Amino acid sequence: MRTVAVVGASLAGLSAARELRSQGFDGRLVIIGDEPHRPYDRPPLSKDFLLGRAEPADLALTDDDELAELDAEWLLGTTATGLTPAGRAVRLDDDHEVVADGVVIATGARPRTLVGQGGLGGVHTLRTLDDALALRADLEAAERVVVVGAGFIGAEVASSCAARGLHVTVLEAAPKPLAALGTEMAEACAALHGDHGVRLLCGTGVVGLSGDHRVREVLLTDGSSVSADVVVVGVGVVPTTGWLTGSGLLVDNGIVCDPGCRTSLSTVVAVGDVANVGGVRVEHWTSATEQPRTAVRNLLAGELVESCAHVPYFWSDQYGVRIQFAGRVRPDDSVEIVEGSVADRGFLAVWRRDGVDVGVLGFNSARSFGRRRRGLTPALNPP
Structure with a gap:
């Protein structure tokens, strides 16, 4: 291969670029990103950044020395609009295209929104630095x-807003x-x-927003x-695949990949939030760093x-509690608290299947x- 294009300039795209160089690719490397920013770390956006403890410069994932070593062409603020059916060229929104021998797709996902959200000020999603x-x-x-959605992003935003002294409803x-x-572990998260x-407020749906x-x-x-002065919508994301219409790639809850991240086109692979690898799409930081290899x-x-x-892993910081989870669990797995207690907000819970550990959850139990x-074992955590 003489030219490889990486579509997506966030963590997964940057990780892919690093792997290309470390695995010996010394040809032309083009990195395409729709945001104008160099790669930055997203997890702090809902935490330290909202609290004013971090600024954009603190989030940078690269420095000038690494950028020189990568020796890549960066097309930032540029959106990929199409991929030719053979996967040999990436079309761009400026009517140009990048012809490549190989393509890594790392376009991530976009936040879901509420009906009527777009016409009102004070309504936000949180995915990018600009958000x-x-x-x-x-x-x-x-x-x-008001935070709509009590998943990890919603809970982290609620935690940050509470730390700012605001009145918060989730x-x-x-x-x-x-x-x-x-049930027990969900109640532990709710109690925070x-x-x-x-x-x-659980079991409560949103039918609309009102205001001038x-x-x-x-x-x-x-x-x-x-009542709300600000609404933050955290109701999940949708993989960014619309630009691939007509490319020949199989798309079903992301880009369909085999266990090696290979797509239905032999010269195209996909990584990160956009990749459905072996039937599973995992929206976590560790996938963006481990799949590219x-x-x-x-x-x-x-x-x-x-x-x-690799065994799926994610973490979340809420109200001063570090929550960590690893594994893939099923409703019929047994779960047991093996250290600490839910009441003390410090515990370790283990899921077992046929006598074998398949998942672990920790509240302030890092070690x-x-x-x-x-x-x-990865083999016991298949997709």
């Missing part, structure tokens, strides 16, 4: 914040937040909100409403020589969590 800058500025004059359509963890004066030029109320399915090796080899073999995580 975070706009939200942080809006919070300066706010008193009442709305969750499900009976409990993070219900996939089971109440511990810090945040109102959590700015949002003033969130209208709920039970006929009630919640496998994807790049297979791309350069021109065949499947390696499969992804014990690390030991248990290392004991999880």
Whole structure:
């Protein structure tokens, strides 16, 4: 291969570029990103950045020395609009195209929105640095914040807003937040909100927003409403695949890939939030850093020589509690608290299947969590 194009200039794209160079690719490397910014770290956006403890420069994932070593052409502020059916050229929004022998797709995902969200000021999603800058500025004059969605992003935003002294309400359509963890563990996550004066309303859907030029109320399915100066919508994401129409790539909840991140086109691989690898699409930081190694090796080899073999892992910081989870669990797995207690907000829980550990959750239990995580076998956590 003489030219490789990486579409997506966030963590997964940067990781792929690093792997290309470290695995011996010395040809032309083109990195295309729709944001104008160099790669930056997203997790702090909902935490330290909202609290004013970090600025854009603190989030940088690269420095000038590494940029020189990568020796890449950066096309930032440029959106990919299409991929030719053979996967040999990436079309751009400036009517140019990048012809390449290999393509790494790392376009991530975009936030879901609420109906009617676009016409009102004070309504935000949080995915990009520009999103975070706009939200942080809006919070300066706010008193009442409503967060729609009690997943990790929503919970982290609620935590940051509470730390700023704001009145926060979190709305969750499900009976409990993070219900996939089971009733007891979901209740542990829910209790953190109440511990810090945040109102959590579960089993409550949103039917609309009201206000003139700015949002003033969130209208709920039970006929009630919640007053708001700022609304943050955290109801999940959609993989960014619309630009691939007509490319020949198989798309189903992301770009369909084999266990080696290879797509239906032999010269194209996909990594990160946009990649559905072996039937599973994992939206976590670790996937964006671990999948590129496998994807790049297979791309350069021109065949499947390696499969992804890592145990999914993610973490979240909420209200001063570090929450960590690793593994893939099922509703019929048994779960046991093996250290600490839910009441003390410091514990370690382990999921077992046929007597074997398949998942571990820690609340402020980093050391014990690390030991248990290392004991999880990738083969027992198939997609």
